[in-house]
Amino acid sequence: MLHPWFLILIALAYVGLLFTIAWIGDRKWIARDHRKVQAVIYSLSLAVYCTSWTFYGAVGSAATTGWGFLPIYIGPALLMLVGIDLIRRIAVSSRDQRITSIADFIAYRYGRSHTIAVLVTVAAVIGSVPYIALQLKGITTSIEVIGKSTGFAAPLSGNLPLYLALGLALFAILFGTRNMDASEHHRGLMWAIAFESLVKLLAFLAIGLFVIFGVFNGFADVAETVRSNREYQALFSPWRLPEGFGIQMVLAMAAILCLPRQFHVAIVEFRDSSELNLARWLFPAYLAVFAILVVPIALAGLTTFSGQDVNPDTYVLAIPIAFDQSALTVLAFLGGFSAATGMVIVATVALAIMVSNDIVMPLMLRSGFAGNHGQADLSQTLLRVRRVSILAITLVAFLYYHAIEAGVPLASIGLLSFSAAAQFAPAMLIGLYWRGASRQGAIAGLSLGVSAWLVLLLLPSFQLDSVLPLSLAGLSFNQGALYSLLVNAAAVVLVSLFFPDMGPASENEPTDAEPSGLITLGELESTIARFLGMQRTRDALATHLEADEPEPASLATPSTIQFGERLLAGSIGSASARTVLTTALHHQGLGPEAVLDLLNRTSQAVQFNRELLESTLDNMSQGVAVVDKDLRLVGWNRRYIEMMDYPEGVVHLGQPVEDLIRFNASRGLIGEGDDEAETQKRLEHLRSGVPYRLERSWTDGRVMEIQGNPLPGGGYVTTFTDISRFKAIENELQLINETLEQRVQQRTAELRDALEDVEEAREVAETANQSKTRFLAGASHDLLQPMNAARLFVSILRQQQEPEGEQARLVMRIDRSLTAAEELLTALLDISKLDSGMYNPEPEVIAVTELFEQLRRRFKPLASNHELELRVHTANRIIFSDRNLLYRILQNFLANAIRYTEKGGVLLGCQVRGDALKISVWDTGVGIEKAEEKAIFQEFHRLDYAQRLDDKGLGLGLAICERITRMLGHRMSLRSRVGHGSCFSVWVPLARQSMLNHKNTPQAIPGEVSRLEDLAVLCVDNEPDILEGMQMLLERWGCTVMLAEDLQQATRQIQLHGTPGLVLMDFHLSDQSNGLDVMEYLQQLTKTPLPAIIITADRSPQLEEQVRKRKFGLLRKPIKPAALRALMTNTLKNQ
Known part of the structure; x- marks a missing residue:
């Protein structure tokens, strides 16, 4: 038993599926641009024509009027089969002119008339509202039918249509108003509409086959049922067509082009003619399936529910319910749901574009809103207008749904909208084929036709025909539709004859002012x-x-x-x-x-320009021939006729290229072999659309280079070039080169051997370099691991001892010794990496004022401690370098200047020198002797004065600076006078204008520090000593600590104690795994994005990039407690 809520859940899931399909259709990695795939999607999207009227109402119409349902199928099929050239003409013209809607198309034909655009837009909105309401009625009725059959009331009482309208409006907004350009293709939306068309077809086909082979015993039984019942014979007699059959077929033919949603999918979404070529047959076949199955379903409903009060419009649902076919009932519901939602989505998108472009935009322009905003970007404003329009149109349709009577047949509502859209046909078609149609004629026709529709058709739908004159009150729908179209067409023709257009119209007053300039x-x-x-x-x-x-x-x-x-x-x-x-x-x-x-x-x-192109082709030395997609000759130049030596009259426009190929084969111009086989091979090549280039020697001694290329819209262009003279020269050169061939081969062999030796040497060098890289990484980890543990324990001891105690002094000395060892090891590793080329500079634009301010904050306290004055003279300049490496150079300069200056001060400044900025650090220190100026840049070289000062420096700082400067491509210099001071300088290139886009915006540093009390921290490291030290340090900060040496222990800790608030993860673990892999597993285990800090001695940029991509913190070994605490706090603040 199907509960209505179950149907609503299915509908919601189905809408979610449509969202997914639309999202996938918008992705670039989908092969949506494949012409065959796109042609199928285009053809299926045309089936948005099949709404809940065709899904439900056609069966109801067949059950009450017999063949009254056929016009809505025959009309579009005839237009596609017979009038395809008309559709192609409109589609190609609209594509080339970037037409956005039917209002835009008609207005463009009549001098871009705003008045016509507004008339069409208003009529389209008024005419589409009943059709949208029909879809709401169809879905609501289907849920009520199923709920009634199961004994459950329809959910959400009377608000279901409102929620449905809002949901469909949301879908249309999300996938129909993503871009400002309304002429762009809504690929994702079209994918969803095409999928809905397949669902409609599958559902209707399933119901039809069930009726034919489940309710009846095949097609013969269906025919026998009609023959055995006089009532059915009269209803479906082939000689008895219902009243208005012809006018309804005309309305349906007009609807396929004039309904805003059909114009959108058929014209605005059109790409090339291959789509129409497939749609010409696929869309009529789609309609034929529906038309064939309507009569059997209607007969099944009439026989099954004879004498019962069952609405014929609900037979599609009532039949599977009556036969207890739950799955088929759900499928029928989804089919009707697809038919309704597809129409509402596309119709509201198309109407919103018309309202935005043809009503709101002109009002903005004329009211001065757009002009008063100067250069403001109005695209987002117009997108919002379209979104509001979609919502408003949907809500108006909801109000119309409540205004109409519950028993109004679906077919009558659909025909009402068809007749409204048909009012656009006279202005459109007459304007296409008669150049005398004027703007005044189109306005008159639209005004009178829409007015007639309002009076004769719309008012009676609200039971307001009592206000009409008696002569009009008795008109049938078919008569009203016919009269409104006749009045419309007559007005277009007659007013155009009496008031022709006298040239391009202008809504402004003429002026005699001479043009004083053009727009730049x-x-x-x-x-x-x-x-x-x-x-x-x-x-x-x-x-x-x-x-x-x-x-x-x-x-x-x-x-x-x-x-x-x-x-x-x-x-x-x-x-x-x-x-x-x-x-x-x-x-x-x-x-x-x-x-x-x-x-x-x-x-x-x-x-x-077209005439100029033709003249240019005729004066080319090459022969040119162009065929269309049907392989008919559509263009050539005079040289082509001369080169091919065609007799007069052989070549003509539209000639099949196959005839020319056979003619050339008969003259021996396409090579040896079977003429028929050669002809078919060339035709197949043209059909495949593959570029080619070949040379052909003809019997008269000429050599032709023939080159062919496909055209974007289908077809092929072939060029013929006489290269006989070049081939003769080539043959002469070949004879000359034959004597050189042997020597060239010999030299080539020698060169090959030499290159092989070089390649072998290169591979050996690369292997050695990789070994060195692995050694450095291993050394970084293995040497810094014990220092990392020692650093943690020393930090704990320093917190435990009294400041004046003997043990405190010993701990301080140990700490200093560890610091010196760390600095020595880090400097040695940096030098090794610089020499091996492991650093990859990442230059960026740097503001000098920002860089100098960072250095001032860093060294101002240090200078004050040495009773020195630090002055900084900056400049508002932008330079281009690696920020971190340049900072390191200047940091070393300043540190040395402060270290070796006893009194006076230190100055950091800069000067522009050509296209570079010279950044210098001056000091008033002891100075450097001339003989020492080169030696100080060597490893472990220290001045005698530094040793007298008991300086603890390593003698590696300037060596590292020299290597960094060389790697960055900068220049470094030194000027010094003994007893007066020194000046170290580095030249950094100024940033060019094109580099300014690379400037990184500095990130603000949070000013508050988060508390770490009660924070659950998981520490993972394969060294027990480090784990012990980390536990003691973190517990002093108030943290709850969990320890693990590998993945298994980490998993166990989480299972026992729950998800940690932070993970401190060593990168190199003993089980050949790394910390990033372990973190990925733990995040999958906890199903949360665990914050983590990766701790490692590896300083490679590759690892830093991997950690950054995963948004983890990164801390280098050996660990400094202050740095660890700061990074923990910052990591937690960023979550």
Whole structure:
């Protein structure tokens, strides 16, 4: 037994699946751009035409009127099969002009008229509201039918349609208003709609097959049922078509193009003709499946529920319920749900684009809202308008749903919307095929047609026909629809004849002002960027102009202005785009007439360019032939005819290229072998669309280079080049080179042997370097491990002893000795890594003021302790270097200056020297003798004066600075006078303008320190001594400590004591695993992103990058307690 809540859960899960499919469809890694896949998706998306009317209402219509359901299937199928050229013409034109909606298309035909765009938009919204309400009615009715059959009331009482409307609006907002450009393809949304079309087809097919082979005994039994019942014979007699069959078929044909959602999927989402080629057959076949199954399902409902009060519109659901087919009932519900949701989503997206572009945008422009914002980016504002429009339209449809009577058939509501959309057909079709159709005629036709629809069709749907004159109150729906279309078409024709367009219209008053200037590329870019965003506009203009950075001060050409207008039209519609550019040009000094003349002359420029192209082709030395996707000749030049020596009259436009290939084969121009086989091989090559290049020797001695390339929209272009003279020269050169061939081979063999020796030596060197790298990593870990443990224990002892105690002094000495050993080992490892090339500098832009301030804060207290004055003279300059390595150089300079200066002071300053900044550190110390200036940069070299001062330095600092400077490509210098002081300098390149984008924004450091009391900390290290020291240190800080030597013990600790608040993880563990792998396992075990600090002696940048990607802290060994506590606090603060 199916509970209504179960159906709602299924519906929610299904919507979640649609979200997933739409998300996947928007991903770049999906092969959605494959032409065959896209053509299938396009064809299936057209089936958004099949709504809950076709899913539920068609069966109800068949049960009550017989063949009354057929027009909605025959009309679109006929248009696809017979009128495909009309659809292709509209689609290609709309794609090229970046048309966004049917209102945009009709307005564009009539001079981008705002009035027409508004009329179409308002009529489309009013006409679509009943159709959207129909979908809400279909879903709600299906849930009520299932709930009634099971004895459960429909959930959420009367609010179910509201929640449904809000949910569908949310889906449409998420996947239909992600980009400002409405002419872009909503791939994810189309994927979801195509999937829904498959679900509809599968559900209806399953119900139909169940009826034919479950309720009846096959098609013969269905036919026998009709023959044996007079009522059914009369209902489904092939000679008895219901009233209005013809007008309803016309309405359905118009709907496939004029319904906003159908125009969107068929025209706006169109890419190339291959999609229409498949859709021409696939979409009618889709409709045929539905049409064939409607009658059997209607018969099953009539026979099963004879004498019962069952609404025929619910037969699709009632039949599986009556036969206790729960799975089939759920499938039928999902089919109807798909039919309804697909229509609502696409319709609201299409209508929102029309409202935004054709109503809101013009109001913004005319009210000054857009103009008063200067260069403000309005794209997000317009996106919000579209989202609000979707929500508003859906809610109005919900109100209409409550306003109509519960018993109104679904078919009548659908036909009401069809007849509203059909009012766009006269202006669209007459404007396409009759150049005399005028703007005034289109406005008159739309106004009268929509008014007639309101009076004759919409008011009666609300039972308000009593307010109509008696002569109109008795009209049937079919009569009202016919009369409204006739009035519409007649008005378009007659008013166009009496009030023809006299040229490009302007809504501004004419002026005699002479043009004083044109718009620059920068001004055009800023105008468009307000609606599309600066980056997207800049990229589009750069692609159009084939320049990375177009010159803003250059004047925009007419073709560039036309491109900008099309670019704008894709986002705000053609009418608003023309207004925006008209305003921009007018502000540059052009009068209204000159502005419109300039914009309209761009089309003449395109025609001139086409003629120029033809002239250019005729004067080329190469022969050129172009075939279309149907392999028919559509273009060639005079040289092609001459080279191929075609007789007069052989070549003509539209000629199958197969005829030309056979003609050439008969003359021996396609090579030896069977002529038929060679002909088919070339045709297959053209069909495959693969580029090729070959040389062919003809019987008259000429050598031709033939090169073919596919065209983006289908077709092939082939060029023929006579290379006979070049081939003759090539043969002569070949004879000359034959004598050199032997010597070249000999030298090649010698060179090969030498290269093999070099390669072998290189491999040996690389192996040695890798061994050295592994040794350094191992040394870093093994040597620093015991020091790390000793450091932890010394830290604990220092906290336990009294400051004046003898043991405290011993501990202090041990600490100093450990510090010296650590510094010595770290310096030796740094020198080794610098010499082996293990460091990879990461240069970035650095603000000098920021760098100097860091150094001042670091060394000001140290200078004060030595009773010295530290002065810093900075400059507002930007340099380009590795921040950490440069800081280390300057840190060493300052530390040495303070160490070897007894009185006076230290100065840190900088000077610009060409394209570099010279950063210097001056001191008033003892100075350095000339003979010592080179020696001080050698390892372990210390001055005699330093030894007299009992300096504890290692003599490695300047050696490291020299290596870092060399690695960075900087220059370092020294000037010194004994007894007066020294000056160490480093030259750092100034940052160029192109580097400023690399500047990193400094991150703020939290000012508060989190408390560590009661923090559960898991320590993982393979050294028991280190674990013991860590436990004693952390417990003094108030932490609860868990200890583990490997993954198994760590897992056990978590299972016994719960998830820790922080993990201190050694990187190198004894079981050949590393700390990052262990952390990944522990996070999977706890199912939480555990905060962690990785502790290691490995200083490789590769490890640092791995830790950074996982967002862990990183602490180098040996551990300093203050650094550990600070990093623990910072890690916890960042969670």
